[in-house]
Amino acid sequence: MTDSDRIDWRIQGAVYACGALNHSMGMMVAVIMPLWLLELDASAFIIGIALGARHFLPLFLSIHGGALMDRFGTRRIMLWFALISAAVPILFPAMPWIWAVIALQMIVGLADTMGWSGAQAMIGQIMKGSEIYAGRLAFTLRIGHFAGPLLTGAAWDWLGPWGAFGTLSLWGGCAFIASLFLPQVTTAVKTEQRAAKARDLVPRFADYMDAFRLLAIPAVLFVIMVSFVRHSSTSMQNSFYVVYLEGIGISATEIGLLFGASAILGAIGALSTGRLTSYIQPAFFLVLSVVGTIVLMGITPLLGIYAVLMVVIAVRGSCLGFSQVLMISILGRALNPTTQGKGVGLRTTTNRVMNTALPPVVGGIVEIAGLENAFYIVGGIGAALMGLLFIHAWRHHAFRTAEEP
Numbered sequence: 001m002t003d004s005d006r007i008d009w010r011i012q013g014a015v016y017a018c019g020a021l022n023h024s025m026g027m028m029v030a031v032i033m034p035l036w037l038l039e040l041d042a043s044a045f046i047i048g049i050a051l052g053a054r055h056f057l058p059l060f061l062s063i064h065g066g067a068l069m070d071r072f073g074t075r076r077i078m079l080w081f082a083l084i085s086a087a088v089p090i091l092f093p094a095m096p097w098i099w100a101v102i103a104l105q106m107i108v109g110l111a112d113t114m115g116w117s118g119a120q121a122m123i124g125q126i127m128k129g130s131e132i133y134a135g136r137l138a139f140t141l142r143i144g145h146f147a148g149p150l151l152t153g154a155a156w157d158w159l160g161p162w163g164a165f166g167t168l169s170l171w172g173g174c175a176f177i178a179s180l181f182l183p184q185v186t187t188a189v190k191t192e193q194r195a196a197k198a199r200d201l202v203p204r205f206a207d208y209m210d211a212f213r214l215l216a217i218p219a220v221l222f223v224i225m226v227s228f229v230r231h232s233s234t235s236m237q238n239s240f241y242v243v244y245l246e247g248i249g250i251s252a253t254e255i256g257l258l259f260g261a262s263a264i265l266g267a268i269g270a271l272s273t274g275r276l277t278s279y280i281q282p283a284f285f286l287v288l289s290v291v292g293t294i295v296l297m298g299i300t301p302l303l304g305i306y307a308v309l310m311v312v313i314a315v316r317g318s319c320l321g322f323s324q325v326l327m328i329s330i331l332g333r334a335l336n337p338t339t340q341g342k343g344v345g346l347r348t349t350t351n352r353v354m355n356t357a358l359p360p361v362v363g364g365i366v367e368i369a370g371l372e373n374a375f376y377i378v379g380g381i382g383a384a385l386m387g388l389l390f391i392h393a394w395r396h397h398a399f400r401t402a403e404e405p
Contacts, residue, residue, distance in 0.1 A: 022115030054109025066345025085172030098311030124332025263316030269321030298379015
């Protein structure tokens with residue numbers, strides 16, 4: 001990285017803080033929302049609906065939000081959504097009704113998703129998709145993942161629902177303050193000179209078509225497909241991995257330590273990705289790291305011994321850290337500054353589709369083939385798909401950067 005490429009630390013700090021604060025809100029909600037729903041005597045079915053509601057609007061509006069960032073400037077859109085993240089959480093205890101929980105969940109879910117998407121877009125717009133900066137963003141993200149849930153959990157225990165949701169609002173307020181320090185992106189200056197009108201807030205079919213046209217860029221298609229396949233192992237870890245561990249006698253505390261080891265190594269991996277790309281071609285590195293996440297999850301039933309499980313999940317955590325940084329970086333470099341928002345929105349939409357579709361698919365495989373075989377099947381299919389993706393991408397020069405859409 002040359003001196004001319006260096007970004008002021010105040011700008012870096014604002015981008016990293018926005019990313020960490022917004023992304024960790026989902027984990028904070030995951031701690032206190034089930035507790036709040038139990039307070040409201042919600043059934044298991046309603047709890048499932050309410051927890052899933054936060055993914056509903058991002059599934060359909062992530063591309064629209066990205067288009068607004070491209071049109072009016074990333075900073076402006078992030079400020080508005082950060083204001084929502086600060087104002088809405090405190091309404092949960094003020095409106096103790098199930099329908100209100102579902103509605104507010106959808107709003108907060110969209111707001112923090114747009115904040116995280118904006119931080120990723122900034123990596124491409126002002127940091128040129130640098131693996132160094134993307135690694136620092138991913139590292140900061142994991143600090144938020146550690147601190148946020150801890151704060152909201154403690155607030156719930158000591159101060160109850162008002163204290164917990166008040167903490168969440170303060171967290172969103174910090175995201176708003178951080179957004180104030182974000183720079184104006186020069187590519188959006190012309191459109192930022194006019195105020196947004198009501199009709200600008202309505203999703204445009206043309207924006208969605210423009211986003212999907214970005215798939216014509218080989219590197220963009222490659223990242224989207226890699227993200228798609230990567231979610232197969234993530235879905236296993238977030239669902240049946242814990243079920244399997246409990247079934248072989250691993251305690252909840254020991255399971256927590258496994259996830260902690262994964263998070264620590266993920267942070268270290270994210271921070272070291274930039275230096276490692278000096279020795280390994282980024283796209284090839286991405287393939288290796290994603291194959292690692294898939295295979296290391298797939299071999300879980302072969303491990304058995306807790307110490308071995310700890311080592312494997314820690315190594316897998318580092319692979320997750322590598323791959324997250326590389327996807328952000330490769331996507332940022334493949335797009336020009338005026339399409340970063342739509343590109344990130346497209347990847348976010350793909351992730352939300354997989355978050356919705358994969359759990360029941362994996363559940364079906366478990367029902368048919370059994371739990372242990374499901375690890376082998378999902379891992380084998382995922383690794384094979386990654387191999388095919390790499391061959392196709394290499395033949396079609398998917399690893400070139402700075403292409404014009």
